[in-house]
Amino acid sequence: MKKRVIAIFTGNRAEYGLQYPIIRAVDRHPDLDYRLLVSGAHLDPNFGSTLKEIQADGFRVDAEIKIEMDAASLFATAQAIGSGITVLSRVLAEMRPDMMVVYADRFEGLAAVVAASQMNIPTAHVEGGDLTEGGALDDSVRHSMTKLAHLHFTTNQQATNRILAMGEEDWRVHTVGFPAIDLISEGRYATPAEIQERLGLDLTRPIVLFTQHSVTTEFDQAAAQLAPSLKAIEQLAAEGIQIVLTYPNNDAGGRAIIQQLDAFGARAISGTSVHRSLGRYLYHGVLSLAKLPEMRVACVGNSSSGLKETPAFGCPTVNIGTRQEGRLRGQNVVDVGYCADGVEAGVRKCLFDETFREVCRTAPNPYWLGDAGPKIASVLATVPLDHNLLRKRMTLRGEAREGWFR
16 A cells, blocks of 8 residues: 655744654654655754754655744744745645644744645644733634644644634544653653763752743844843852753744843853753753752743643743743743743742642643654544545534524
8 A cells, every 4th residue: 555645844943842753653654654844943053953953863854945034023924934835835746745744833834734735735733722822923823724724633632622612623633642742751851961961060959941932922022021031040040050041933033032142141151051952852851850859950931841841841830921821731830920030939939949849740741641643643644535634614603592602
């Protein structure tokens, strides 16, 4: 039997780390073959050229899709979506895959979904139905991708319920859990010795892993929103706490954050270090230190990883600002505003409040179901590739019952 060809699109370092189990499962499935399309920040040296990470993992890169993006404005984002659709449609026309897989809520992913769905290529969307109501454009992009896609793989039941409430047919929606936890449960991350060697950290002292992205509807405030965090970090470093800072995504406002991080790094403040990208293996390795009762580790910032990945390690998290409002979270998260005192207090709670640290270690993980990658591969291998898959139906009829629906 001829193998189904599954095109898998990735345009961002964090997104790829979450897709790894899916790519691996497709590669291992006897009835599937993958075509990996790499784009966005993966190809940008300003963000660590994470194409190298993909190649180091042993995956074949079938197409490098350059999308111009200067991470400075929403105009640039709109231009990037347009150019992405143009370039991706050419690649897909030549590749002619049986299906396409796209992840989450990135603007590059939106370009991929538009290109594939408008070319009648059945498209699977992973992590639809989530909420981030804090002023980012993510929700609008994510829900648009859901309505364009033909299959949906969600990380939790709440997300599934929202997709069904959008009128999607129930046979299209599969609750598979969070793919990244496949690797975490296998222990696929750096050891304490590797972390000590590669990051120069003293494992006897507290560690903070910090990432703060721009809020895209407030991108012009990105630098002002970061400033209190850096003030707090400087104070915490003066108290002997080690802080590992990483670059943001290549969103509008990202350039302003990078400029501040570079200026902060140039000051060579003892106990702090700035990195363009840690890579999934090292990033998860630092979070995993929280599993050791003698270690004091916290994840700080406004990245979705602070909510979705940290529960698997029992790692306390300080979530700053509004970017992740509405997203499902575990009991390991402390929410604070754009305030240096608030950030400091949140970090101290995560590192030194023994009652809270115990809660973090034992609280249930709302994203844990297990084997998300193989579940997705199984559906991709068996779903009928027919007109019924391409023909989207709205399940909500809109009938009036005691007046119009509200």
